[in-house]
Amino acid sequence: MQYRPEVDGLRAIAVLPVILFHAGFSAFSGGFVGVDIFFVISGYLITTIIYQEMAQGRFSMWRFYERRARRILPALFVVSLACIPFAWLWMLPNEFKDFSQSLVGVATFTSNILFWRESGYFAGAAELKPLLHTWSLAVEEQFYILYPPLLLALYRFVPKLLFSIISLGALASLGLAHWASSAHPSANFYLLPTRAWELGLGALVAIYLQRLRSGDNASSPLEGPLREVAGLLGLTLILYSIVAFDEATPFPSLWTLIPVLGTALIILASNRNTLVGRLLGVRLLVGIGLISYSAYLWHQPLFAFARIRLFEGVPDSAFWLLIAVTFALAWLTWLLIEVPTRKYLKLPRPQVLSAAASGCLAVGIVGGLGWFNGGLPDRSAPSGLSFSQLDSAKMTKVNHGLSSTCEGSFTLSPDCRTGEKPSVMVWGDSYAMHLMQALTSSQASKEVDFIQFTKSVCAPIFDLALTNHKYGPSWSAGCIDFNNQVKEWLKESIDVDYVIMSSPMGIIFNKTYDGSGKLYPATESLVMEKLNETANYIRSLGKKPVFISPPPRTGDNLARCVIGSLVFTNSKGEEISCDFSYNETSSEHKSVTQFLHNTEINMAVVELSDHMCDGNKCSAAISDTNIFRDPGHLSHAGSALIGQESNLLGVAMEAADSFSATD
Known part of the structure; x- marks a missing residue:
């Protein structure tokens, strides 16, 4: 296969924004579009190699898998195994269990499926997962x-239809991706069926160029000035998506066509004689492109372990230092x-294939041991205590309220009530739980x-919900x-006197949906009206509503x-302090607080920070009790402590x- 330095330069354009993002x-x-650029490049390179060998009558499936094993697995094994000592030292048992599962995902080429399954609302933070980025490798491996x-x-059987069939498959995958971007966004992001079109477009570019070179096509429409225009347009599309897209952009979807088509245009049109080809072919970009795979492998573990260990942020x-270390390790690897x-x-x-299988088995066994032993909670922490002595699992246990049964769907289960004639209804999202x-x-609460x-x-x-990517x-x-369903039940209930509501009100930051099929931009006035x-x-x-604000975070x-x-x-080397001032709360929390204390709101509002903060100082723990279980939700013990000390229900x-009396 003829070497194209501009493709290595394109790899650099892919990996650098991923790392900086x-x-x-x-x-x-x-x-994040750098991953999509990689997908197009992979589809192009793999198809070019296979197509050339098929045309020469020497394609071997086993030789293909040997090359892939040599290319992907050794560096992947090194990085994965290098993570284990740091995970052992610094990760909590639930985090170490998740990390161990990701090792199994690496070994079985199923990381994308694992992270899709782990992507629920209560899942651990993505930035604390050292091997999260291997989802894209799993997509390619599949x-x-x-x-x-x-x-x-x-x-072999329908050579004249090959281009058309792959085109139809890519279009079907793109259509599925655009639909799933709103219907099933997490599966859409991680799984092969909705990513295949990106690899497929790279494949189509490869087939077109191979047929052009073999004389199957009389001439290319991209000649002379059009090559320059196409290359510049492609680079512009990529750069635009890097700076204009954000995490609210539905992805992958039709929006993804922007960087994907940009990449395809560069591969199609640019060469050593074009402006973009010369730009991408400069030695620095080519050098970064050559080590881009290893740089991609190293950056996420380095960032994740830094975030895990440096509690103060x-x-x-x-x-910037970690980025420098990333490229140093990438060059060495x-x-x-x-x-x-x-x-x-x-x-x-x-022997190569046996070594690859043995490496997968070794990584899988190590991961399996950590997974099936619950994250090895008897490991000693640096203080000498074991994590099981700290009971970190209990401290970070998901707080579903009365029961996990009460999460996600309307239910009248006995698990979600404390008596047959409830006088207090608690309603909302996880911040009500x-x-x-x-x-x-x-x-x-003694008689309630x-x-x-x-x-x-x-x-x-009622009649309004957020909607986003x-x-x-x-x-x-x-x-x-x-x-x-809550509304209908409440209408029939004669026992409920108080309706306690709570939410972090993320609805004011997102588009809203009223059930009629119409979407509205995020406006506080509309949310206030519906509230x-x-x-x-x-x-x-004849019932009394009251809203309890989210905790300061x-x-x-x-x-x-x-x-x-x-x-x-x-x-x-100093003792870590987790207390914070109210002034340090997030801008989102401050916006929600301002919204809930708007004089136009037509119900009583209880400010939870009044019962969690002493003046401007807020505590993350009181004595030996951690108040929070994650960045925003109260722990089981922390919630109970607040209730005991503040009589929150009475308040x-x-x-x-009082609000009803003055209404």
């Missing part, structure tokens, strides 16, 4: 397993691992029964249906900080009574 630099908000036999069959200066195993390790094919221990442990209606991300507002219109319709209509309806039934994982303070010191009922 994962480092958190806002100027590269669309840096493609490598399925695609060569298909291409070989098409070439990773400054930008540290990220390329020099000592990639090049020797691909070019100089003269082993028979059976985590109040249950506070409410049931309050002094005022509760019922819980909760659905994550679904704010307690993660929660599309179909999910939003489900949220509205859930709230309508007031909800409160008025509750009062019309900074955006950092306060639970990890508290656990870390028990076993680690900070980067300066909420009194606020509702």
